[in-house]
Amino acid sequence: MDIEAIAAQIEADIQNVNSAQKLEEFRIKYLGRKGVLAELTGSMPGLPVGERATFGQKINALKNKISIFVNEKQGSLNKPGPVGAVSSGVDIGMPGMAQDLGTLHPLTLIIDEICGIFTRMGFSVVEGPEAETEYNNFTGLNIPLDHPSRDAFDTFYINKQRLLRSHTSPVQIRVMKERKPPLAVVVPGKVYRPDAVDASHSFMFHQVEGFMVDKDIRFSDLKGVLETFAKAVFGQDIKMRFRPHFFPFTEPSAEVDISCIICRGKGCSVCGRKGWLEVLGAGMIHPNVFKHVGYGVKKYTGFAFGMGVDRIAMLKYGINDIRLFYQNDLRFLRQF
């Protein structure tokens, strides 16, 4: 058949397409495997070589025209269908199909967040053993034997010289004995204290310790670093305050509060109506600690800080019972 006649026929047939069924018939008639255009293409080898190129172009033009028409018509025929009609063959109301993802433990998320903030500030992450020596956990940190300051650190013992670390601070001793300043280190990890388990106590919990030692590290730097940290974790609009406190391994020492993230400082049950939440302990590393690790006390200064990860996670996520972290109920874990 003459290609011009076919073109005319297509125009005519297009006018009669008024249903999905007719559209499909039209498509098969022209674009089908044994359709009109396929037949035309098949007839090409019979043409003189010179005409083949133009002929091919004409076929392609027709193909395009039909394809565009079919696509557009399909769209317009589907559009005004009745409510809920299944026209595409897909019920988008069905559940999606995907591989299930698991979850990281909320404490892992918080530790990663905290360590991430400090590593972006230039700190490096170091871990230490959980079973520690009595020296690293106490004596090296200026907590003498038989001193009331030990009362704050009830400890599980393994034998006379070994114990389960009651804080992450022993890693300070390890790092300082191994390396020389400048140091900027954070230490995440598990710690242990023989506290009976209840909604706010656990005999195993997590801390992140941090410290920095160099020439000319000052208390004002500690304030700057912790403020940067607290704003990154709890939000730019929180307020922060440093209160004098006592820790054997820092002097001066501070407890650090942030304005309550629940009531914004007005006073609520979470902050005990105080408007403040204690989140960190910190201070300038005690000269006695430097003496233990062999650093010159006139040469170097440094700060150290520590925080309870479980407590921060509880505040951030609004969790009211520390035991949930260690029961591992999937209904809990999957919320994070």
Place this chain on the structure above:
Amino acid sequence: MKITYNWLKDFVDIKIPAKALADKLTMAGLEVTSLEERDGDYVFEIEITSNRPDWLSVVGVAREVAAITNSKMKLSRVKSPRPTTHDPRSISITIENKKDCPLYTAKIIRGVKVGPSPDWIKKRLELVGCRSVNNIVDITNYVLFERGEPLHAFDLDKISGGEIIVRRGKAGEKIVTIDKTERRLDKEILVIAGKDNPIAVAGVMGGEATEVTGSTKNILLEAAVFDPVLVRSGRQKLRLQSESSYRFERGVDPETAYNASGHAQNLIREICGGEPVYAQEKGPVKNYVKTLTLSLDDISRIIGVAIPVSKIKSILTKLGFLVRPKGKRALIISAPGHRQDIAQEVDLIEEIVRIYGYENIPVTLPKINPYVDNSDNARNRNLVSAIKNILVGLGLDEVITYSLIDRAMAKECAPGIEPVSVLNPLNSEQGVLRSTVIPGLLQSVSVNLNQKQLYVAIFEFSNIFLGPVEDLREELVLGIALCGIKSNFSADQGLIRQQAGVLHLKGILEILFLRLGITGYAFKDESGCLEFDVFTGNELIGKITKVKNSTLEMFEIKNKDVVVLEINLNKVFPYAKTQKKFTPLPLYPEIARDISVVVKDDIKVDELLKAAGERGGSLLESARISDYYKGKQIPQGFKGLTISCTYRSSQRTLTESEVNPVHTLVCAVLKDRFGAQLR
């Protein structure tokens, strides 16, 4: 410690309301944890840090209030007249070791009338949480809370032999303390003794036999200083904490003791009558005063702010320090006797900034030196993080379980390993350091099955502890537990249910090994059908286990299969190759051939594939299982497999005639070596 607003006002002018005072105290390091209005007074509950025993009294806090509110102390020196009459039946005092008891003072008051205390004493004691006993005992307690010096009054007539001996307890000795409890003494415990027997545990609690009762007429009033370490170890041994021991183990200074004793004597005369007839002191009369040099440059070097000298002087003077100049950039400071915590320059610096106000210290950022941690530890941390993310991607949930576990559970899950015990566990369920993470995982599985979870897939990273105690090792392990039926919705096939099993764990490990670039690994079935050893290189790194029913019962898991895996990551890490290397994409097309075979059940598929791979030579790019079936068409004891072979050359496009002979060889090896029937 509890303290009241009006009581403080006895010693210092306070011009601010109680609430404002509480805030000021908190910001000066005396954290007020509660403030309560009661009976026309305010009760402050203050957390006193262990370095400041001088704050454990009304007078001590008043001194602080004077410093932080800029007002004057109203404390005058206590004037207590020394008795003029000499008691013929005076008492002798012997201190066996001056180190145990640097100061012992005794006052004998005769003819006291023991009875109820006046209301003002009762009320104040009650506000600070102390029960009223009788006027004599109440006065000693009142002075303790007010001055910080624990006092004790003995019934003089019940002290045997007219002697006071401060000595160590003797083995076999016993004393009934005023709480009516019999306590065993030994040479680690300091006692106050009469001629024959102990009458008090020094600095901790008096004895019942010599306590002041309604019939007491004559008393011996003790004010002393005892060795803090000895008081502490004594009360720990006796498991007996008291207001006295709390102060003595933190440190009491002699001057406070003298003052308190005099003040108590005056109160007793005023309230209970009687006449002081004798006084004796054994020990130092003067306080030891510490003198230190304070460098002004050190303040700014450590704190980051230059505080004017005038300000420094005024702060230290208000706190009772003596300040003298030393050149232009230093001061010489003498600490008052009650400041036994002041040992070095930095202690003075803390005092200065504490009163200067932490809020007035500027906020600066330190210069941080770039440091790239290239240690193995840093690399391993990154690997742990990568593995965690892969496991989460595979649908597993991370758990954290306790490191202290039950001994029987540890031994059940890690047979042959003797777990290391904790000397002072809270209970036997947390009696040992875990030698395996599997008990924790099984407990978590159990918790979730109880919550009607149908499928539990969990992992934990944790240290395990391997003995012996003297050479304790910690190893980082990865544990995984799978249990139940995993359901995946598929629009084509409906719900697809899969029972979690050993091969799922193998699959998880294979993905991990692939991502970590670990190639030389193997899974071996060495010990029957429940345990499979995992190797990297020739090293056993862990096990995949189908947990025995008897073990599951221990964790109250019933009618469920649980598979677990535990691998030692310290052994895996050295094999990890995180450096990636690009292999050029193939230039020539492949020819694919499938072989469907039926083989006996006991034929191991990996061996089959390995043989095919060897026989296929360089042209066989890969041979993998693309189908596995059992059932109607397959005879009992056999399994059907489809092996998809991909042939390719990196040199040229392969032709059928090149591939066919090789493929025939591959089929032949399956037939000949494994008895495979080709279908």
